[in-house]
Amino acid sequence: MSRGANSRWLAAHALIVFAFLYLPIATLIVYSFNGQGVGGFPPRDLTFAWYRVLFADDAIWTSVLNSLLVAAVAVMIALGFGIPAALALDRAHFPGKALFRRLVLLPLILPGIITGLSLLMLFREASVKLSLLTIVLGHGTALISVATTEVFAGLQKLDRAQEEASLDLGANYWQTFWRITIPNLRLSIIGAALLIFTLSMDEIAVSFFLIGRDNTLPLEIWGRLRRGITPEINAISSIIFVFSLIAIVLWYRMRMTAEGQPEIVTELVETTS
Amino acid sequence: MTATTTNPAESGAKTAAAALLDIRNVAKAFGRNAVLRDISLQIAEGEFLTILGESGSGKTTLLRIIAGFENATSGEVWMAGERLDNQPPYRRRVNTVFQHYALFPHLTVEENVGYGLRVAKLPRPEIATRVEEALAKVKMTAHAKAKPSKISGGQQQRVALARALVNRPRLLLLDEPLSALDANLRRQMQVELKSLQREVGISFVFVTHDQEEAMVMSDRIALLRRGELEQVASPREIYSRPATAYTAQFIGHTNLLRGEMKDGVARCQSLSWRSGFRDGPALFSLRPENIRLASPAAHADAVRFRARVERHAFHGATDLLQVCCADGLQLTLRASSREHWQGDLELEFSIADAVPVRESPERN
Amino acid sequence: MFSRAYRAVITVPPLAWVAVFLLLPYALLFCYSFWSVSASQAIVHSWTLDNYRELLRVDVYWQTLFRSMWIAARVTLFSLLLGYPLAYYLSFHAGRRKDLLYQMVIIPLWVSYLVRAYAWKTILGSDGVLNTLLQYLHLTRHPLEFLLYSPFAVVLTLTHIYTPFTILPIYASLEHIPRSLVEASHDLGASPLQTFWRVILPLSIPGVLAGATFAFVLSLGDFLAPLLLGGPSGIMISNIVVSLFGAAYNWPLGAAISLCLLVLVVALLFWSENLEKKWSFR
Numbered sequence: 045m046s047r048g049a050n051s052r053w054l055a056a057h058a059l060i061v062f063a064f065l066y067l068p069i070a071t072l073i074v075y076s077f078n079g080q081g082v083g084g085f086p087p088r089d090l091t092f093a094w095y096r097v098l099f100a101d102d103a104i105w106t107s108v109l110n111s112l113l114v115a116a117v118a119v120m121i122a123l124g125f126g127i128p129a130a131l132a133l134d135r136a137h138f139p140g141k142a143l144f145r146r147l148v149l150l151p152l153i154l155p156g157i158i159t160g161l162s163l164l165m166l167f168r169e170a171s172v173k174l175s176l177l178t179i180v181l182g183h184g185t186a187l188i189s190v191a192t193t194e195v196f197a198g199l200q201k202l203d204r205a206q207e208e209a210s211l212d213l214g215a216n217y218w219q220t221f222w223r224i225t226i227p228n229l230r231l232s233i234i235g236a237a238l239l240i241f242t243l244s245m246d247e248i249a250v251s252f253f254l255i256g257r258d259n260t261l262p263l264e265i266w267g268r269l270r271r272g273i274t275p276e277i278n279a280i281s282s283i284i285f286v287f288s289l290i291a292i293v294l295w296y297r298m299r300m301t302a303e304g305q306p307e308i309v310t311e312l313v314e315t316t317s
Numbered sequence: 318m319t320a321t322t323t324n325p326a327e328s329g330a331k332t333a334a335a336a337l338l339d340i341r342n343v344a345k346a347f348g349r350n351a352v353l354r355d356i357s358l359q360i361a362e363g364e365f366l367t368i369l370g371e372s373g374s375g376k377t378t379l380l381r382i383i384a385g386f387e388n389a390t391s392g393e394v395w396m397a398g399e400r401l402d403n404q405p406p407y408r409r410r411v412n413t414v415f416q417h418y419a420l421f422p423h424l425t426v427e428e429n430v431g432y433g434l435r436v437a438k439l440p441r442p443e444i445a446t447r448v449e450e451a452l453a454k455v456k457m458t459a460h461a462k463a464k465p466s467k468i469s470g471g472q473q474q475r476v477a478l479a480r481a482l483v484n485r486p487r488l489l490l491l492d493e494p495l496s497a498l499d500a501n502l503r504r505q506m507q508v509e510l511k512s513l514q515r516e517v518g519i520s521f522v523f524v525t526h527d528q529e530e531a532m533v534m535s536d537r538i539a540l541l542r543r544g545e546l547e548q549v550a551s552p553r554e555i556y557s558r559p560a561t562a563y564t565a566q567f568i569g570h571t572n573l574l575r576g577e578m579k580d581g582v583a584r585c586q587s588l589s590w591r592s593g594f595r596d597g598p599a600l601f602s603l604r605p606e607n608i609r610l611a612s613p614a615a616h617a618d619a620v621r622f623r624a625r626v627e628r629h630a631f632h633g634a635t636d637l638l639q640v641c642c643a644d645g646l647q648l649t650l651r652a653s654s655r656e657h658w659q660g661d662l663e664l665e666f667s668i669a670d671a672v673p674v675r676e677s678p679e680r681n
Numbered sequence: 682m683f684s685r686a687y688r689a690v691i692t693v694p695p696l697a698w699v700a701v702f703l704l705l706p707y708a709l710l711f712c713y714s715f716w717s718v719s720a721s722q723a724i725v726h727s728w729t730l731d732n733y734r735e736l737l738r739v740d741v742y743w744q745t746l747f748r749s750m751w752i753a754a755r756v757t758l759f760s761l762l763l764g765y766p767l768a769y770y771l772s773f774h775a776g777r778r779k780d781l782l783y784q785m786v787i788i789p790l791w792v793s794y795l796v797r798a799y800a801w802k803t804i805l806g807s808d809g810v811l812n813t814l815l816q817y818l819h820l821t822r823h824p825l826e827f828l829l830y831s832p833f834a835v836v837l838t839l840t841h842i843y844t845p846f847t848i849l850p851i852y853a854s855l856e857h858i859p860r861s862l863v864e865a866s867h868d869l870g871a872s873p874l875q876t877f878w879r880v881i882l883p884l885s886i887p888g889v890l891a892g893a894t895f896a897f898v899l900s901l902g903d904f905l906a907p908l909l910l911g912g913p914s915g916i917m918i919s920n921i922v923v924s925l926f927g928a929a930y931n932w933p934l935g936a937a938i939s940l941c942l943l944v945l946v947v948a949l950l951f952w953s954e955n956l957e958k959k960w961s962f963r
Binding site: 385421437 | 871875
């Protein structure tokens with residue numbers, strides 16, 4: 045039957061696309077062990093030398109710490125403003141709601157340069173010096189949209205009847221919020237935190253314009269790239285990849301437990317329309 | 318267990334009609350789960366056959382096998398002398414009305430109805446005429462340009478019907494098409510569907526779990542239980558002469574009398590009557606409407622007994638009474654709501670109305 | 682659920698943040714585009730249309746914008762061509778492996794942009810993996826120059842990065858198509874191919890539009906890939922903006938270009954949204 049033949053062609057295409065998506069990264073990882081440098085084929089002199097260089101590289105580790113700090117604070121900001129935003133979008137009616145919804149979600153689809161530059165101008169006019177703080181504010185702003193989307197999706201799956209039952213049994217709005225709503229959103233919130241943390245660690249487009257003296261990890265790498273490429277960069281990239289991989293799989297598993305497949309981008313699309 | 322099957326020709330449907338669809342020993346298992354076991358059934362030209370069963374009986378699976386969306390694990394399906402089940406659904410002269418209609422949301426009513434004709438690349442004018450005809454038949458002409466999301470459930474159902482019929486299939490399959498409608502609309506549609514079938518003249522295979530619906534509409538009913546045919550007969554016959562305890566209970570209300578046959582006498586607790594069946598344990602089905610107040614003179618063919626009214630249930634036209642005999646035997650009977658029967662009653666039923674039925678063993 | 686205090690708490694803080702960190706910056710962007718820069722590199726807060734006149738007058742801005750749009754269009758096209766069949770496979774043919782394959786699609790989506798762009802840089806260079814591999818296999822004798830520091834490299838890298846962005850919305854809209862519609866189509870005589878053209882494809886258009894919009898808009902405004910891999914011929918409009926905020930130091934002009942870009946992007950988003958609604962059939 046033709047369905048079988050179709051299936052085979054489609055599977056072959058899928059394989060090619062996955063190869064396209066993963067081979068470059070696989071190459072990167074392989075060459076992080078290459079004694080001869082980033083290029084050349086075939087890879088020879090396999091060694092851990094570059095990783096040793098990496099671990100001795102203080103500047104990189106300082107930037108990693110900076111990134112961790114920034115990511116942690118960005119998560120707090122994004123959740124702190126994103127959870128109320130999701131609730132507001134889901135339940136409250138107020139003037140300007142449509143505009144608010146679009147603005148909150150805009151940074152996710154706008155090229156990072158626009159978000160970065162507009163914030164740069166803000167800090168300039170407000171005479172705020174560029175530093176990790178400005179990067180934190182930039183990440184927070186950009187990533188509120190992620191928090192809002194995730195929590196909003198979680199709210200859709202929340203059974204309203206539970207909250208009504210809580211009110212019926214005598215709890216007021218606040219108690220209901222803390223006892224019923226938030227616990228039900230637990231998985232969405234944790235998932236969002238994980239995702240935001242990862243995205244913040246990797247963020248470069250917005251950070252590019254808001255950087256002061258202290259580098260985050262991506263910007264540190266970027267600076268190196270302008271100067272010259274060594275497999276040490278392959279090494280740190282490989283490590284970044286592994287951590288991202290773990291974080292994403294964890295996030296996905298969490299979302300699946302909260303039921304249904306995470307339709308990341310469509311939720312976005314639906315909430316922007 | 319072999320089912321009791323009446324040949325379509327015997328049941329009074331278009332007599333001398335040829336068998337259009339021939340289902341031969343079809344079985345279907347999903348993994349280790351056997352959903353259909355050895356089903357053999359014939360459907361005549363122009364007949365309205367209902368496949369009746371509870372959820373899990375396999376009725377939808379059987380329909381899907383005929384339509385081509387499932388393959389039987391074993392057995393064959395033939396239509397008009399040719400093998401059907403080795404063809405993909407889009408090559409079969411069979412069309413389906415889906416349970417939730419499955420109308421194409423991006424096409425108008427008109428475009429939906431004409432879909433099959435466009436796919437078959439018929440000339441445009443012919444498509445237009447046939448679509449118009451089909452829409453008129455289901456009284457949806459006024460909504461031809463509307464999108465499915467803008468019309469009601471009942472209207473969608475008509476469109477689904479038109480879309481299937483316009484292709485002039487040899488067989489129309491209907492998968493519980495009325496289950497999403499409210500009670501009044503359902504009753505109306507049952508009548509309309511039946512007259513439509515008579516008008517169009519093609520065989521309809523209708524799947525439902527609603528036994529009243531089956532009785533109203535069908536020429537024959539095929540009762541399916543856990544993957545096997547329990548009985549296949551006309552509504553009257555299946556009602557008045559159920560073959561098994563399950564059939565008796567599933568279709569309408571009944572009293573199941575468990576007793577012994579010995580030396581030509583059937584004994585069921587305090588009741589006894591002459592009966593010609595063989596000795597041994599026996600099971601009888603007695604419909605509530607067949608129990609009546611005893612007439613003053615005794616009858617040879619009637620069984621008299623005394624019982625006290627325990628419970629009343631109002632059912633509109635009739636009451637359903639639960640009575641209890643001295644020995645504890647409980648029976649249900651029907652009485653007109655206007656008479657208010659109470660206390661101790663002298664009741665009787667005709668021997669002929671105690672229909673012997675087979676046991677229906679538990680099946681996994 | 683709507684006590685006054687509750688409503689205030691959930692609306693005011695986000696609104697405040699959005700006002701300060703989104704509305705205000707965009708307003709500033711707007712203002713800056715009408716200001717100018719003095720010789721001493723101070724921003725002169727007097728209103729003028731000079732920046733816009735400059736944009737209209739000087740060719741390089743238009744040319745770069747069109748080149749950027751052309752690059753973005755190619756990225757979008759290739760991403761869709763790669764992504765749609767994969768999304769289709771995932772939705773209709775993947776069966777038990779659906780879950781695993783879905784994860785394999787979202788992983789590259791969230792893995793660092795920089796890591797992936799860097800990977801291509803090391804692969805495409807004249808001493809890079811690809812060139813040395815081709816020479817090793819005796820398929821070429823000299824390194825292929827066009828692989829790196831060219832629009833080709835930018836398109837290739839951005840396609841790599843944005844293909845997952847197109848797969849997800851297409852997959853979502855395919856998943857939304859009730860399978861009974863596919864069966865109904867077969868029932869009415871349409872073969873699988875006809876069913877695809879008449880039923881599945883039309884109903885998946887919102888997903889295609891969403892994915893295409895993402896890919897196009899994000900590629901258009903990209904500046905990192907051109908910086909790493911584009912070379913002089915691969916410069917995109919955002920690179921001009923970056924240099925105006927850096928070495929070329931003309932913030933107002935940069936703001937003007939950014940504002941134009943912002944307006945263009947927002948217009949595209951609105952247009953795409955409208956199209957999606959028209960093709961939505963819900």
